[in-house]
Amino acid sequence: MFHRNAPLTATGRLRLARCVVEDGWPLRRAAERFQVSHTTAARWAGRYRLHGTAGMQDCSSRPHHQPLRTPATVEQQVVRLRCEHRIGPVRLAARCDIAPSTAHRILRRHHLPALAATDRATSEPVRRYERTRPGELIHIDVKKLGRIPDGGGHKVLGRAVGSPNKDRRNGAGYACLHTALDDHSRLAYTEDLPDETAPTCAGFLTRATTWFAEQGITVERVLTDNAWAYTKNTWRQTCHDLGISPRWTRPWRPQTNGKVERFHRTLLDEWAYHRPYTSDAERQAVFPDWLDWYNYHRPHTGIGGHTPASRVTNLSGQHT
16 A cells, blocks of 8 residues: 555656666666655665665665664553453553553554454454355344333333333233344345244244245255254244244354344344333334334445445335
8 A cells, every 4th residue: 555645656656767877877767757756766766776676665664773663561461461461552551550551552552353353252353254145044033122101211200210121011011022034135024923932933934934935035044042942842833834044153252143133232222222111002003114224224234334234136116
């Protein structure tokens, strides 16, 4: 990468240097021809004599001698503490008696990623994957969401009046949001169901498979966690009848099913808790429009700012 104000690229530098070294041009004539100073022409000609074509690339501007650089023992301590305790620059700076900016530079110098980009259990960089075609893998998970009592909950009435999810008589309690999310396209199908028992989960899978088929997606595999309903014969038999291969995440590893987990976070931020609702029915009434916007109109940062429907063949064109 060249500096934005550099008058010459590597190709231009090479042409200038060959004019001087191989063709015998005077430095001032070459400098005038390539619109640079004679000192610049002399520098590239000298590099060409010493290093040839390889010398036409930019060199690092880092000085050869840095007497004020952080000692190597301190850098080793910062790296060790980061790997052992998985803490950020501010806490590292307090332990090593250096500035947080210095700790940050040390981490970058040793190519240690930000904590948000590492696995919490192992501190290794997160390995991201994506299936190559729609339907190759469907993520399924359940998100429990507190229902809103008639008249509004604490966000409308205040915590002193609204008692969240304790009184089930006026529409309170919990809703179980079952979601099926395509790994490749991020296309999502969600239902609000009363529980997460094995028959309920199996019925949801059947309806989700039908919905994806209507979108032109054939479900091949389904990935779930190790919840009780997904380990029963009801789930296995339903997968067998639908021609789907069931998969399960490793125990205590929700990151494997992270795409649908992230969808549920988006769902809560942009729909469930987006504004105060006076009843659960009011909130449910706007959900179909939100899901339609998510699938067909909302740019998804995980797929380069495209919409989920744009990754399914001709689906976005068929949608009105």
